[in-house]
Amino acid sequence: MKLNYIAFAIPFFASFMLLEYYISKRKNRNVHHFNESVANLNVGIVERITDLLTTGTFYFIFSWLNANFSIFSIESSATTWILLFFATDLVWYWYHRLGHTVNVFWATHIVHHQSDDFNYTAAARITVFQAVARGLFWCVLPIIGFKAEMITVLLLIHGTYPFFTHTQLVGKLGWLEYIIVTPSHHRVHHSSNPEYLDKNYGDMLIIWDKFFGTYIEETTEPQYGLTKSLESYSFLWQHFHYVLELTVAFRMAKTFRKKLNVIFGGPNDIDERIRVLLERKFSNKTVDIQYSKKLINAIISKTIITMGVLFFTILFSEYITASVMFLLAGFIVLSVIVTGAMLEQKKWIFHLEFLRIGIVSYVVLSFFPNLLLLSVIVLLGIVGVLFYQTIHSKYQDFLFSA
Numbered sequence: 019m020k021l022n023y024i025a026f027a028i029p030f031f032a033s034f035m036l037l038e039y040y041i042s043k044r045k046n047r048n049v050h051h052f053n054e055s056v057a058n059l060n061v062g063i064v065e066r067i068t069d070l071l072t073t074g075t076f077y078f079i080f081s082w083l084n085a086n087f088s089i090f091s092i093e094s095s096a097t098t099w100i101l102l103f104f105a106t107d108l109v110w111y112w113y114h115r116l117g118h119t120v121n122v123f124w125a126t127h128i129v130h131h132q133s134d135d136f137n138y139t140a141a142a143r144i145t146v147f148q149a150v151a152r153g154l155f156w157c158v159l160p161i162i163g164f165k166a167e168m169i170t171v172l173l174l175i176h177g178t179y180p181f182f183t184h185t186q187l188v189g190k191l192g193w194l195e196y197i198i199v200t201p202s203h204h205r206v207h208h209s210s211n212p213e214y215l216d217k218n219y220g221d222m223l224i225i226w227d228k229f230f231g232t233y234i235e236e237t238t239e240p241q242y243g244l245t246k247s248l249e250s251y252s253f254l255w256q257h258f259h260y261v262l263e264l265t266v267a268f269r270m271a272k273t274f275r276k277k278l279n280v281i282f283g284g285p286n287d288i289d290e291r292i293r294v295l296l297e298r299k300f301s302n303k304t305v306d307i308q309y310s311k312k313l314i315n316a317i318i319s320k321t322i323i324t325m326g327v328l329f330f331t332i333l334f335s336e337y338i339t340a341s342v343m344f345l346l347a348g349f350i351v352l353s354v355i356v357t358g359a360m361l362e363q364k365k366w367i368f369h370l371e372f373l374r375i376g377i378v379s380y381v382v383l384s385f386f387p388n389l390l391l392l393s394v395i396v397l398l399g400i401v402g403v404l405f406y407q408t409i410h411s412k413y414q415d416f417l418f419s420a
């Protein structure tokens with residue numbers, strides 16, 4: 019049986035998140051907020067499923083670039099592995115630095131910085147757009163001459179290490195602070211204290227920040243999150259608010275030069291009033307909502323189920339047909355949109371729930387084609403459509419009443 023062992027990254031990282039939660043509670047350190055943690059996990063869940071597609075695509079692109087455009091032919095040896103490690107970390111530094119200073123890249127990276135919490139769940143907050151931007155930067159490596167197989171191994175290492183720098187529970191690490199990126203360095207990077215802005219971009223080695231002048235030591239208590247907090251847990255709004263802001267700014271720019279500046283300039287060049295305008299139209303700020311116990315339990319159980327579906331989808335990805343994979347990915351994306359919207363108590367959740375049940379029924383039927391099962395599902399579907407309004411209001415009462 020050909021299993022995709024990347025799936026085990028999910029229980030691996032999840033167990034460290036639980037451990038961090040447990041330790042923080044024991045130490046009486048309040049480093050988690052329920053809504054922030056759910057929103058963070060939601061972003062990570064979708065990135066994991068979309069990664070199935072991008073990782074394979076980039077492996078193909080790296081191999082193609084290496085076969086056709088490589089400057090050197092680099093074979094695997096101890097020296098070349100060390101060289102590749104330094105090369106990937108340097109490329110990462112610039113990919114990350116430009117991710118903060120060039121709008122088109124900031125649009126892909128901003129989601130990672132939206133959480134006002136700083137813990138292991140925030141490490142999961144990576145989008146597929148960010149993964150694509152990173153992959154584009156890494157294209158320089160096969161052109162230099164490194165093989166796709168070697169690059170993929172390094173991608174795995176770079177995908178694992180930074181998870182552990184997202185914590186407030188680990189203090190300074192002595193002499194290691196001079197060499198590697200530590201939680202202390204990355205706390206600075208995630209904070210919005212004026213003196214800490216645009217600092218400590220390194221992924222595994224802190225030497226690049228020291229060399230290029232972007233290093234700063236953690237001396238005062240960091241304030242986490244964006245300089246202007248998003249105050250929204252909507253999955254869609256988190257992903258696309260900056261793209262919308264750029265689109266409006268692009269339209270408003272009068273000259274070609276100014277339009278180019280919207281794309282390639284920095285975040286400071288974008289008029290802050292655009293966000294306010296868009297928020298009024300598309301988003302309502304929802305940080306202060308009190309959640310009922312029922313709603314919290316519903317969100318937790320949905321998140322666990324979604325992570326389970328994600329785990330098995332990745333584990334058995336070799337055996338899943340393209341159409342079922344598409345549906346499962348759709349189910350996962352809909353599920354996180356639903357839990358994000360539950361945090362904001364949106365009324366349209368039920369329509370998505372109905373769609374989710376439809377997908378589950380189709381997938382179950384495709385695995386177990388059975389006439390009796392089909393009849394039951396069709397019957398339940400008819401009942402669901404006939405009593406749609408009643409079930410809708412009952413569902414809403416259940417979730418949102420105290």
Ligand SMILES: [Zn+2]
Pocket residue numbers: 114118127130131207
């Ligand atoms: Zn960053």
Ligand SMILES: [Zn+2]
Pocket residue numbers: 130141184204208
């Ligand atoms: Zn980070």
